[in-house]
Amino acid sequence: MAVAGSAVGLGNFLRFPGLAAKYGSGGFMIAYFISLLILGIPICWAEWTLGRYAGQKGFRSSPGIFYALIRHPAGKYIGVLGAIIPVTIYMYYVYIEAWCLGYAWYSASGALNLGTDVSSYGDFWARFVGATENGLTVSQGHNQVVVFLVIVFAINFAIIYRGISKGIEAFCRWGMPTLILLAIIVLVRVLTLGTPDPALPEQSLINGLGYMWNPGDISQQLRNPQLWLEAAGQVFFSLSVGFGVIITYSSYLREKDDIVLSGLTATSANEFCEVGLGGMITVPAAFVFLGAAGIIGQGTFGLGFKVLPLVFSKMPAPQFFGAAWFFLLFLAAITSSLSMLQPGIAFLEEGLGLNRKQSISLLGLMTAMGCLFVVYFSKDLKALDTIDFWVGTFLIFLLATVLIIVFGWVLGIEEGWKEAHKGASLRIPSFFKLIIKYVCPLYLLTIFGFWVWFKVFGWNPATRTFEPTSYVTDLYGPTASPVARMSVALIVLIITFFIITTAAAGRRWDKAGNSTSREKQP
Amino acid sequence: MTTGGWINMIVSVSFVVALFGWCIYRILTEAKPDEHIHGIEDIQKGED
Numbered sequence: 001m002a003v004a005g006s007a008v009g010l011g012n013f014l015r016f017p018g019l020a021a022k023y024g025s026g027g028f029m030i031a032y033f034i035s036l037l038i039l040g041i042p043i044c045w046a047e048w049t050l051g052r053y054a055g056q057k058g059f060r061s062s063p064g065i066f067y068a069l070i071r072h073p074a075g076k077y078i079g080v081l082g083a084i085i086p087v088t089i090y091m092y093y094v095y096i097e098a099w100c101l102g103y104a105w106y107s108a109s110g111a112l113n114l115g116t117d118v119s120s121y122g123d124f125w126a127r128f129v130g131a132t133e134n135g136l137t138v139s140q141g142h143n144q145v146v147v148f149l150v151i152v153f154a155i156n157f158a159i160i161y162r163g164i165s166k167g168i169e170a171f172c173r174w175g176m177p178t179l180i181l182l183a184i185i186v187l188v189r190v191l192t193l194g195t196p197d198p199a200l201p202e203q204s205l206i207n208g209l210g211y212m213w214n215p216g217d218i219s220q221q222l223r224n225p226q227l228w229l230e231a232a233g234q235v236f237f238s239l240s241v242g243f244g245v246i247i248t249y250s251s252y253l254r255e256k257d258d259i260v261l262s263g264l265t266a267t268s269a270n271e272f273c274e275v276g277l278g279g280m281i282t283v284p285a286a287f288v289f290l291g292a293a294g295i296i297g298q299g300t301f302g303l304g305f306k307v308l309p310l311v312f313s314k315m316p317a318p319q320f321f322g323a324a325w326f327f328l329l330f331l332a333a334i335t336s337s338l339s340m341l342q343p344g345i346a347f348l349e350e351g352l353g354l355n356r357k358q359s360i361s362l363l364g365l366m367t368a369m370g371c372l373f374v375v376y377f378s379k380d381l382k383a384l385d386t387i388d389f390w391v392g393t394f395l396i397f398l399l400a401t402v403l404i405i406v407f408g409w410v411l412g413i414e415e416g417w418k419e420a421h422k423g424a425s426l427r428i429p430s431f432f433k434l435i436i437k438y439v440c441p442l443y444l445l446t447i448f449g450f451w452v453w454f455k456v457f458g459w460n461p462a463t464r465t466f467e468p469t470s471y472v473t474d475l476y477g478p479t480a481s482p483v484a485r486m487s488v489a490l491i492v493l494i495i496t497f498f499i500i501t502t503a504a505a506g507r508r509w510d511k512a513g514n515s516t517s518r519e520k521q522p
Numbered sequence: 523m524t525t526g527g528w529i530n531m532i533v534s535v536s537f538v539v540a541l542f543g544w545c546i547y548r549i550l551t552e553a554k555p556d557e558h559i560h561g562i563e564d565i566q567k568g569e570d
Contacts, residue, residue: 026526029534210523213531265545272542276535425552
């Protein structure tokens with residue numbers, strides 16, 4: 001349940017539908033399901049297996065887990081990625097979570113009924129999140145988002161303080177069904193919209209569904225490498241594989257727990273929310289009220305916080321459905337953000353020998369400082385965007401590649417296979433051995449290569465030239481952004497802290513004996 | 523909405539709903555060894 005909660009997030013309801021509509025859902029869904037089969041599910045199983053395997057040897061943190069898996073002192077430094085990624089992502093993700101709670105509140109109170117012009121909603125969002133000016137959100141009169149941020153921060157740490165079982169899992173046990181129930185309520189509302197404005201008969205629900213699901217020219221779509229890149233990326237990030245979260249959670253499992261079924265269930269819960277609910281709500285609803293012109297060119301935040309508030313304001317009972325929708329997003333976000341804290345806590349407890357209270361306090365201080373940086377440097381969301389690009393994309397690719405190589409080549413496919421099936425009632429079809437050992441790493445490296453080619457170097461197929469993206473030019477050259485540079489410096493600072501701490505932890509582990517002979521610790 | 527659109531939507535949504543439903547069914551019907559140990563037969567044998 002906790003892993004399913006971690007996987008189901010904002011990307012399910014906002015990013016996925018936008019991508020499917022953008023690239024043409026016929027080709028996109030083919031690429032998406034292929035990526036799910038040969039990338040998402042295998043890495044998920046590998047991560048569950050590796051975590052439990054190292055957990056049986058007494059390791060609970062990502063550096064410790066890799067120390068046990070690679071059986072070399074350098075292993076712990078590779079594993080440090082699994083602590084850095086979730087902790088750093090938490091620093092900006094919790095900010096977005098605060099937007100969702102804020103929007104739920106403003107929807108319920110009616111403050112989000114801003115008329116029929118989408119630019120009013122855009123202006124409201126820009127002021128609320130401080131996208132117009134650095135420091136706006138902490139200045140007097142504009143600090144409403146900080147109030148929501150403090151509430152969200154407090155909720156996260158109050159839950160995490162109670163532990164995995166009594167805190168995170170207990171929250172997810174009611175949070176996930178509530179999220180699904182709210183999504184179904186909103187879905188029923190959307191599917192019964194019909195043609196709300198008889199003067200615009202083309203803006204009907206059926207046409208909205210068609211805009212989302214009509215396949216278009218599939219063969220042409222599939223020839224677009226960007227489509228494959230985005231489909232794989234969506235599967236990858238949506239399932240939370242390579243975050244360091246699953247590997248930490250699964251280290252607490254017992255040998256007889258069924259990780260094959262658990263991994264598949266968490267994946268299917270995510271897919272249900274993404275394709276079954278997200279794919280049926282967001283784009284069709286936006287189309288019905290705004291037409292195709294209102295959707296084209298809107299990114300994840302544009303769709304979620306500018307277009308959809310306008311859409312809900314035009315529905316009957318706008319306050320109820322708007323609040324339900326944004327509270328749903330808040331639940332999806334908080335179940336994910338909770339999972340991002342546990343790897344950091346596990347590392348501080350295990351590596352530095354801190355107790356839970358101490359490690360939560362230290363992590364709270366660290367994440368609060370990082371979050372404050374993101375909140376202060378909010379103009380154009382530059383800090384958030386830069387950290388998301390280098391940590392939330394680049395490092396995740398790296399960790400996922402390491403994970404699958406460790407499973408297939410270091411632990412060994414046969415050993416890994418045996419380990420995965422301990423306590424399992426399901427058998428993984430044996431062709432997955434080939435997929436995990438050869439196809440998955442190759443596919444990952446190819447996607448990674450594409451990503452660097454297009455998203456970093458900025459290859460433009462139309463002009464056949466390289467036009468480095470803003471993520472590069474923000475750091476180097478005449479248009480460099482001081483905020484982007486400081487954001488990268490913050491990432492480097494976090495990495496340095498975790499490496500130094502890992503070195504200290506390594507000395508503790510070495511004293512306790514090497515990973516191969518280590519017995520279970522209490 | 524074209525015929526292809528209907529097919530695309532129905533196949534995609536049905537697949538994920540069926541997979542999720544099947545997983546939940548398997549979890550709910552799975553015989554858990556721990557539960558058996560603490561089942562009624564064990565209580566009758568005088569175990570905790």
